[in-house]
Amino acid sequence: MYRAPVEDITFTLKHVAGLKPALDAGTFGDLGEDLVDAILAEAGRFASEEVAPLYKIGDEQGAVLSGADVTTPPGWKELYRRWIDGGWNALSAPEEFGGQALPTMLGVAALEMWNSAAMAFGIGPTLTMGAVEALDKHASPALKAKYLEKLVSGEWMGTMNLTEPQAGSDLNALRARAEPAGDGTYRIFGQKIFITYGEHDFTDNIIHLVLARLPDAPAGTRGLSLFLVPKFLVGDDGALGARNDVFCFGLEHKLGIHASPTCTMIYGDGFEGTAPGAIGWLIGEENKGLACMFTMMNNARLAVGMQGVAVAETATQKALAYANDRRQGNAASYNGNGMALIVHHPDVQRNLLTMKALTQIARAISYSCAHAIDHARVSVGDEAIHWQERANLLTPLAKAFSTDVGVEVASLGLQVHGGMGYIEETGAAALYRDARIAPIYEGTNGIQAIDLVARKLPLGGGEHVHGYIAELKAVANQARTSNLQGFGRTADGLDQALDDLSQATRFLQRLLADGRSDAALAGATPYLRLISLAAGGTYLARGALADQSRIAVCRFFAENLLGEAGALKERVIGGADSLAAAGKTLISA
Amino acid sequence: MYRAPVEDITFTLKHVAGLKPALDAGTFGDLGEDLVDAILAEAGRFASEEVAPLYKIGDEQGAVLSGADVTTPPGWKELYRRWIDGGWNALSAPEEFGGQALPTMLGVAALEMWNSAAMAFGIGPTLTMGAVEALDKHASPALKAKYLEKLVSGEWMGTMNLTEPQAGSDLNALRARAEPAGDGTYRIFGQKIFITYGEHDFTDNIIHLVLARLPDAPAGTRGLSLFLVPKFLVGDDGALGARNDVFCFGLEHKLGIHASPTCTMIYGDGFEGTAPGAIGWLIGEENKGLACMFTMMNNARLAVGMQGVAVAETATQKALAYANDRRQGNAASYNGNGMALIVHHPDVQRNLLTMKALTQIARAISYSCAHAIDHARVSVGDEAIHWQERANLLTPLAKAFSTDVGVEVASLGLQVHGGMGYIEETGAAALYRDARIAPIYEGTNGIQAIDLVARKLPLGGGEHVHGYIAELKAVANQARTSNLQGFGRTADGLDQALDDLSQATRFLQRLLADGRSDAALAGATPYLRLISLAAGGTYLARGALADQSRIAVCRFFAENLLGEAGALKERVIGGADSLAAAGKTLISA
Missing domain, CATH: 1.10.540.10 (Acyl-CoA dehydrogenase/oxidase, N-terminal domain)
Structure with missing residues (x-):
């Protein structure tokens, strides 16, 4: 537990x-x-x-769905x-x-x-x-x-209605429409899918935020407007009024997070005798809905990143407890009677330490992103811009790296349990199921990587990211000059990884400057992992400098896991041509 | 499909x-x-x-279990x-x-x-x-x-009864017992868990092979004997006789492979009025059961490896079909109308090519293992020894690498489907669930890695593995001298990876010779992946030399995925000390 x-x-x-x-x-x-x-x-x-x-x-x-109720x-x-x-x-x-x-x-x-x-x-x-x-x-x-x-x-809950069957990652293709009613309100029509907590019994009203198109709106995302559509209309006195024409027509049968209702919502079908057309109110300006929605989405991306951290933490706790309870075989480091606790086996330790290190890294990156958000809010002028850029830079890391870590760590945790891990009662499998959605929703991790490379590397005229790397290098230098023996070759590893990161960053920035965006995007996912590992390793070192009991895991990471950075740099720099050449062979038509 | x-x-x-x-x-x-x-x-x-x-x-x-019937x-x-x-x-x-x-x-x-x-x-x-x-x-x-x-x-099916609650990876701890009945038969008593197809309705008899201990047998695995225990006794005329005292008492509720009954089997409880004690016949000699069982287990390990290949293949097909059907966004390489098929996006191509390459590699390693088994059987003398050593060397690769690939590829396949991947109806999630057992059963992949390092590297006085690497290097050289331009830097990548492999191999062999087995075992899992990637990349090159349409994927692998080999070598050579230091902190008592 x-x-x-x-x-x-x-x-x-x-x-x-x-x-x-x-x-x-x-x-x-x-x-x-x-x-x-x-x-x-x-x-x-x-x-x-x-x-x-x-x-x-x-x-x-x-x-559970019954009629239109969940x-x-x-x-x-x-x-x-x-x-x-x-x-x-x-x-x-x-x-x-x-x-x-x-x-x-x-x-x-x-x-x-x-x-x-x-x-x-x-x-x-x-x-x-x-x-x-x-x-x-x-x-x-x-x-x-x-x-x-x-x-x-929390008396009412809110939802976020973007996705339609033909429009997931690409919001240009959204079709839901909104008609002005002439009284300042709108009537919303259309189908939205994958709506988390779109319907439920937690609260007596649910406030849907819905992207839809006004008549004659421009095509693409510049023609999207954001509307507030309550499940029940709300009187000026705050009392609940008539049922609005928005209903849940289906719940998805998902791999995990079963308790979270994932709803298909139908707007404007005149269901249950409601007047056809869900009554909505415009939020912000017409055709500026995407900008409003992005406020929600950036927030949600960090929040989904926390789910990766969260599942990784639970999986690590569970595996560690099991490894300290289950006995099998002998181990050189075990001197007791009978079989050794499996936590004594080097291979089990490798799994557990990998889980611990990755969890700590994902947490440090995500909290650092929150730190930047906080400072952007309380700062003014150039400082506010600096912190907003930092938050923007770290958001795709927090979302994508953390959720990849969630899946990786949940899978390792299941493995530590051996056969018991595959049995649902044990609970390790449920984490493996839950974790798997987080790399997908709120922008797939592939899209996060594209966002990082295409939109975040250019921040501050391309210099913001280098300022960040310089800060990380300063921490690595602190580890080097700390003369704490337990660090082993940590500083060497960090220096190497941060150099790799610098090179890969400049390489991608040059590609973007040359208009070779496809080649840059080919390296986006390896780059996101590279910057995350290099930054994360540095955060581990910062923690270890503040608390020496953390040195051992930091060193394990630097000497066992950080070496991946070199291979990632090579992929970023040298992988695009072969990807493009082989990629063509995948296209069937 | x-x-x-x-x-x-x-x-x-x-x-x-x-x-x-x-x-x-x-x-x-x-x-x-x-x-x-x-x-x-x-x-x-x-x-x-x-x-x-x-x-x-x-x-x-x-x-489904009903009473003792499945x-x-x-x-x-x-x-x-x-x-x-x-x-x-x-x-x-x-x-x-x-x-x-x-x-x-x-x-x-x-x-x-x-x-x-x-x-x-x-x-x-x-x-x-x-x-x-x-x-x-x-x-x-x-x-x-x-x-x-x-x-x-196939009129009857067989089973393999090893695991008991306290004895999974460590068969020393098995407790099931066998008593001689005085008539050449034995009575078997005990509980076995995780018995695949231990009970079912496919066949009218089921032949259980069961490890148990005779009275006064030595402790540990040298006191295990193997018994044949039929569900129904068989007359000399082949007709089915009385029900034997072996019954299914439970089915596990598993993450995947739901149609495969995973049974708890009770021997000798006198259930349903049978005479207490399951009647069994000794296979081979007393106390030599483990050797007999290993015949089954080696066979089963390669077979489980095929499950990894198999799920990876299905997941790849499914994702490729989806990517050639689903449209989202624009892509530089797409000139058609409307949204691009997602197969045009470089990030999707990266996922798909990774899936393809890993699947092909796992298949090549596994088939090569089968090739060695076949040649060991038809050869004599030194040649037979050579091929048996080759089969022994490749079996842990075929089992562990292929099943890791199964999980990795199934997870990537789910990701390619986006939100649809997380919905059970799509089918991608089921592959992700099924794939996850294969790294666990028939010896966890950690145990395969230990087997590889501790028992397979010493084969042929430590020279067999180097002979294998030399064969691989010859293929890499063929790629280099082929002058086929599409190979790009494939030969460089292979040479580097095979050199890394040579170094890591000799390093581990020195550790073993020096009696530092814990340090060697700390690097076992990275080593298994290193040899698999290096060998697998070479097999891709061999295929590409025989059929030039295969060059593109081979080159993608060499220039995008094979770089991991260098990091793995560093882990093998430099990772053990920090693992041991940090590993101690995991032990709670």
């Missing part, structure tokens, strides 16, 4: 991602370490004691109620609408814990928070007044 | 793994290419048209009947008992196809064939006469 690693999380926030210096500098006003510690401890308690025990029933029973698994509705009663939904939300306006760093740390305890639970509020942010930034005062307070408290 | 890649399989057998020269040299008597081609074509037809259509119902409904999914019993009527069970079995005695190379090629079509189907006959081989090699003439013919025809 998951036990929230509050100490590890707090340490990483403060001493790796930079929360401690920020608190000391008063960056977040009078927020102090005591309150941070107390919040994280209580979040850890809630996640371990309240959420985690309901994981299994959620996985086994899943969400019932969540036994106990989940009450869990959600206790969770919002604890104020957790409001943690990072704006104070104006009842939120606690705490830093995103705390928000993602708590989010990690909800997702570690039950990823199918953690994903729901993630979407509400995205809706809150989009409304707060783009909606009219009237819409904010009517909806934000209840979304912040 | 799976379409057996008969051409690809036949090509790999003949021109990569060495079947063509063997046929030309008359190694397998009068077996000629025409018959080989006809058999593979018909196996392909059966797999594609008869087995594959029953995959989905097998996955969805699974095997019912396989609708249509599966009839499928099995058609399959044995086609003579497929007897393909590689000894002629003396009705088999066709065809080379193992053909056997594993067919096995790949059954497993591609439905892994839960392919695994059953695999165990029967292991039982046939163990009985043929070790059983008394009387036992052979009574059981072998029906096991060869």
Whole structure:
């Protein structure tokens, strides 16, 4: 059973991602370490004691559709109620609408814990928070007044309606349409698929944010507008009124996160006697819906990255506990009686240490991304631009690398359990199932890599990323000059990986400058992993410099896993031609 | 839906793994290419048209336990009947008992196809064939006469009973016991778990091969004896008699291969009024059971490797078909109207080419292992020793590398499908679930790596592996001197990887000679992947030299994936110390 690693999380926030210096500098006003510690401890308690025990029933029973109603698994509705009663939904939300306006760093740390305890639970509020942010930034005062307070408290939940059958990664192809009703409202028609928590019994209203096209809107994404469509209309007094014409027509039968209802939503079909056309309100300007939606999406990308971290953490805990309980065979390092605990076998240790190191790296990258988001919000001028660029740079790493790590670590965790890992009762297989969605949704990891190379490497005239690498090199140098023997060849490994990163970065920037985007994109995925490993290894070193008990895992990573960076650099620099040549042979028509 | 890649399989057998020269040299008597081609074509037809259509119902409904009876999914019993009527069970079995005695190379090629079509189907006959081989090699003439013919025809199936709750990887801890009855038979008592096809409705008798301890047997594996325990006793006339005291008490609820019943078997509990004690017959000598069982296990390890190849093949086909059907976005290489087929996107091509290359490599390694087994059987003297060593060397590669590839490729295949991949109806998720058992059973991949380093590197006084590497280097040299331009830097990549392999091999051999086995075992898993990538890349080159249409994928592999070899060598040579240092921190007590 998951036990929230509050100490590890707090340490990483403060001493790796930079929360401690920020608190000391008063960056977040009078927020102090005591309150941070107390919040994280209580979040850890809630996640371990309240959420985690309901994981299994959620996985086994899943969400169930009956008519157009969705019932969540036994106990989940009450869990959600206790969770919002604890104020957790409001943690990072704006104070104006009842939120606690705490830093995103705390928000993602708590989010990690909800997702570690039950990823199918953690994903729901993630979407509400995205809706809150989009409304707060783009909606009219009237819409904010009517909806934000209840979304912040969690009394209502929000959803994000983008995908249609023909339009997943490519939003240009969206077809859902919106017709002006003449009274300032719109009527929405169309089908949306893969809508997470599109329908459920947690709350008595659900606020859908929907991308649709107005009549005569331009083609492509520049013709998309964003609408707010409540499940039940809301009176000026806040009371619920008529049922709106948006209904759930199907639940997907998914590999994992069974308790999270993944809905097909039909807008405007006049179902159950409702007036045809779902009534919606425009958010922001006409044809500027994508920009509004991106507010949600960036937020959601980091949040999905936390799911990768979260599942990796749970899988590591589970495997470590099993390896300290299961006995098989002899091991040179074991002197006790009978069979050795399998944690003594070098091959098992290799799996466990790989899991630990990758989890810590993904966490450090994700928290560092949150740190940048927080600083962008509280800064002004060039500093705000700097931190926003940093957040933009790190978001695809946080999303893609962390979720790849989630899958990799969950798979290793299953392996550590041997045959028991393949049996569903053990619970390791469920993590392997849950983890697999995160590299796909909120922009596939391939798209994150393209975003990183095509849109993030050019930031700051192409210099932002080099500034980041320079910061990392300074940390590597600290490790070298620390004279701490336990580091072994860590500094050599980091220097090499960061040099590889510099070279690969400049190579891709040259390709982009030369207009050879296909060659650059061919190397995007290896590049994303390269920068993540190099940055992550450096974060491990930063943690180890602050706490010497962390040196051993840092060194293991540097001497066992970081060597991949060299191969990745070679792929980035030398892989595109053969990919293009062989790629042609895949096209059947 | 799976379409057996008969051409690809036949090509790999003949021109990569060495079947063509063997046929030309008359190694397998009068077996000629025409018959080989006809058999593979018909196996392909059966797999594609008869087995594959029953995959989905097998996955969805699974095997069901009622009382002590197991019912396989609708249509599966009839499928099995058609399959044995086609003579497929007897393909590689000894002629003396009705088999066709065809080379193992053909056997594993067919096995790949059954497993591609439905892994839960392919695994059953695999165990029967292991039982046939163990009985043929070790059983008394009387036992052979009574059981072998029906096991060869498939009228009865065989099982392999090793694992007990406290004894999985470590057979020293087995407790099941056997008491001599005084009449030449024994009474078997104990519990066995994870018994594949331990109970089912395919056949009216099931022949269990069971490891148990005689009274006063030595501790450990040197006190294990192998027994034959039929579900129903068999009269001297071959007629079925009384029910034996071996019953299925439970089916595991597994992540995948749902149609394959994974049974808990209880021996000797006097269930259903049977006389307590399951009646068994000794196979081979007392306390030599493990040696007999190893006959089954080596066979089974290659067979499980084929499951990795098989799932990888199916996942690749599925993803390739989807990528040639799904349209999203624009691509530089696409000039048509509307959205581009996603197969045009470089990132999708990278995934697909990785899948293709890894699948081809795993297949080439596995078929080469079968080639060695075949040659060991038909050779004498030093040549037989040489080929047996080669088979022994390649078996852990075939098992572990191929099954790791199965998981990796199934995961990439799911990713290519985007959100649809996570929906069970699509079928990509089921492959990801099925594939995950293969790195675990028949000796975890960690144990395969240990076997490779500790027992296979010392073969032939440590020189066998270097002879193998020298053969690979000769092929790399052929690629270099071929002057075929499409190879790009393939020869450079192969030379580098093979040099890395040589160095890592000698390093591990020195560690073993110095008695530093823990340090050697720390590098076992990276070493197994290193030798597999280096050998696999060379096999791709051999195929490309024989058929230039294969050059592009070979070059993609050499320039994009083979670079990992350098990092793996560094891990083997430089990773053990940090692993040992950090490994200590994992031990909780």
